[in-house]
Amino acid sequence: MKTLKCDLCEVTVEGETLESWMEALLPHYKVAHSEVMNDSSKTKEDMEKWMVENKARFEAA
Numbered sequence: 001m002k003t004l005k006c007d008l009c010e011v012t013v014e015g016e017t018l019e020s021w022m023e024a025l026l027p028h029y030k031v032a033h034s035e036v037m038n039d040s041s042k043t044k045e046d047m048e049k050w051m052v053e054n055k056a057r058f059e060a061a
């Protein structure tokens with residue numbers, strides 16, 4: 001089990017795998033960072049960049 005901070009704040013979330021960590025992070029993101037979730041200017045490339053960065057953070061933990 002790995003514990004990582006949210007990439008935008010100090011909240012920590014646990015997950016056994018990257019996918020389970022992202023699932024655990026999603027409810028927090030929807031409430032605390034709804035402006036990011038609802039930002040229509042975000043592109044597919046932005047999402048892919050987020051995935052690459054957070055996969056690296058998860059694997060390094």
